[in-house]
Amino acid sequence: MTTEPFLETDLLGEPWVARRLPVTVSEDAPGADHAVLVHQRQAMPAPGQGPRHTRAVLYLHGRNDYFFQTWLADALAGAGYEFYALDLRACGRSGVGYRSPHDVRDLRVYDEEITEAARIIREEHGHTVLVLNGHSTGGLQAALWAGDHPGAVEAVTLNSPWLDLQAGGLMRSYGSAFVDLLSRRDPDRIVVSDPLAQGVPGWAGDGDEPADWAFGATLGDVSDDLYGRTLHRRWGGEWDWDLSLKPTPSFPVRAGFMAAVRRAHRDVHHGLGIEVPVLLCCSTASATGAAGEGLTPQEALRQDLVLDVSQMVARAPFLGSDVTVRQIPGGVHDLVLSPEPARSDYLSALTGWLATRVG
Incomplete structure (x- = not known):
C-alpha cells in the first residue's frame, strides 16, 4: 500500500x-x-x-x-x-x-x-x-x-x-586561504556579519589585509543593509517578506560556510x-x-x-x-x-x- x-x-x-x-x-x-x-x-x-x-x-x-x-x-x-x-x-x-x-x-x-x-x-x-x-x-x-x-x-x-x-584577485586567493585555515580551527567563527548585502568588509582591494573587525563581527543595524531597506515594505519598499526567515541585516556568515562557498567557486573556475x-x-x-x-x-x-x-x-x-x-x-x-x-x-x-x- x-x-x-x-x-x-x-x-x-x-x-x-x-x-x-x-x-x-x-x-x-x-x-x-x-x-x-x-x-x-x-x-x-x-x-x-x-x-x-x-x-x-x-x-x-x-x-x-x-x-x-x-x-x-x-x-x-x-x-x-x-x-x-x-x-x-x-x-x-x-x-x-x-x-x-x-x-x-x-x-x-x-x-x-x-x-x-x-x-x-x-x-x-x-x-x-x-x-x-x-x-x-x-x-x-x-x-x-x-x-x-x-x-x-x-x-x-x-x-x-x-x-x-566580490573582491580583488589577491584577496580571492590569500583571503580564501585564510578563511579555509580558520574554518578548520573554528568553523563557527563569524567572519563577517553580512557579506552579500555589503560586499565583504576588508576584502575590497588587492593590496589590503582582511580588516580585523571583519572577523568576529556581529549583526549590524538595518541602516547597514541598503538592499533590504530599499525592498522591504517596512522601510518603504514594495515587498513584505517574513523578516524572521529573511532578516535584514542577514544571518551572520561563519568561517565553515565561507570556506565551503570558496571551494564551490573553485569548482566553477x-x-x-x-x-x-x-x-x-x-x-x-x-x-x-x-x-x-x-x-x-x-x-x-x-x-x-x-x-x-x-x-x-x-x-x-x-x-x-x-x-x-x-x-x-x-x-x-x-x-x-x-x-x-x-x-x-x-x-x-x-x-x-x-x-x-x-x-
Missing part, C-alpha cells in the same frame, strides 16, 4: 502546501534533519491522472532567503510549468529553530534533498521535463548539482548566481561541464560594498547591490558549453524583486528562453 505524503498548508496560505523531506543528519550541517518542499496543492495529481503540466521548475533560494515570490510561480505556470520550491536544510522554513540558519560546511550536503525533490517531481507527480532555477547562492548550488548529476534536468536557469567572491542549456540572468550594473554608499533609493533600485554582475558574466562560460547570458536593465540582485519594468523584462526573458530551448 502506498502512503500518501503529508501535506500541510504552507505559510503562504492555500493553495500552497509544504512537505517535510527528512534528510540524513551530517556534520556539514549539525542537527539539521529535514528540508521543505513547497508547491501548490493541485500539483499532486489525483490517483490515476497525470499532472496538470508535464513540465516543472524546481527553485533553489539564495542565502538568507526562502521562497515567497509567488509571482515567479505564476509567470512559469502561465508558460506551462508546474512550480516547486525547496527550502534547503537549515534554511528558511527548514531553519526555524536551527542554531545558525543557512550555515553549512559543504554545499554538496544539499545533494540529498535536491535529488529527493527531483525524484518526487518526476516519479510521484509524473513530470517528464524538469528545469532547475536558482538565485544567488542557490544559483551556485543549482549549477553544482546539475554538473554533478548529468541527465537529471533538461535545463538550468540562474538568477544572479554567486559564482565568485575549473569548469562544471553542465551538459544541458543554461540561462544566466543578471542586472546590467552593480554597486557592491563601498560603491553602494550614498546611493539614493531610486539609484539603489536599479542595480545589483549584492554581487558583481561582471563576475557573473565572466564566469558564465565555465558553467557549460551552451550558456545564454541575458542582462536586465534596472534589475536588482533578486531579479524577481526588481521594480517594473525590469521585473517583467526578467520574467519574459526567462519564459521566452524556456519556450525556445525547452518547449
Whole structure:
C-alpha cells in the first residue's frame, strides 16, 4: 500500500502546501534533519491522472532567503510549468529553530534533498521535463548539482548566481586561504556579519589585509543593509517578506560556510561541464560594498547591490558549453524583486528562453 505524503498548508496560505523531506543528519550541517518542499496543492495529481503540466521548475533560494515570490510561480505556470520550491536544510522554513540558519560546511550536503525533490517531481507527480532555477547562492548550488548529476534536468536557469567572491584577485586567493585555515580551527567563527548585502568588509582591494573587525563581527543595524531597506515594505519598499526567515541585516556568515562557498567557486573556475542549456540572468550594473554608499533609493533600485554582475558574466562560460547570458536593465540582485519594468523584462526573458530551448 502506498502512503500518501503529508501535506500541510504552507505559510503562504492555500493553495500552497509544504512537505517535510527528512534528510540524513551530517556534520556539514549539525542537527539539521529535514528540508521543505513547497508547491501548490493541485500539483499532486489525483490517483490515476497525470499532472496538470508535464513540465516543472524546481527553485533553489539564495542565502538568507526562502521562497515567497509567488509571482515567479505564476509567470512559469502561465508558460506551462508546474512550480516547486525547496527550502534547503537549515534554511528558511527548514531553519526555524536551527542554531545558525543557512550555515553549512559543504554545499554538496544539499545533494540529498535536491535529488529527493527531483525524484518526487518526476516519479510521484509524473513530470517528464524538469528545469532547475536558482538565485544567488542557490544559483551556485543549482549549477553544482546539475554538473554533478548529468541527465537529471533538461535545463538550468540562474538568477544572479554567486559564482565568485566580490573582491580583488589577491584577496580571492590569500583571503580564501585564510578563511579555509580558520574554518578548520573554528568553523563557527563569524567572519563577517553580512557579506552579500555589503560586499565583504576588508576584502575590497588587492593590496589590503582582511580588516580585523571583519572577523568576529556581529549583526549590524538595518541602516547597514541598503538592499533590504530599499525592498522591504517596512522601510518603504514594495515587498513584505517574513523578516524572521529573511532578516535584514542577514544571518551572520561563519568561517565553515565561507570556506565551503570558496571551494564551490573553485569548482566553477575549473569548469562544471553542465551538459544541458543554461540561462544566466543578471542586472546590467552593480554597486557592491563601498560603491553602494550614498546611493539614493531610486539609484539603489536599479542595480545589483549584492554581487558583481561582471563576475557573473565572466564566469558564465565555465558553467557549460551552451550558456545564454541575458542582462536586465534596472534589475536588482533578486531579479524577481526588481521594480517594473525590469521585473517583467526578467520574467519574459526567462519564459521566452524556456519556450525556445525547452518547449
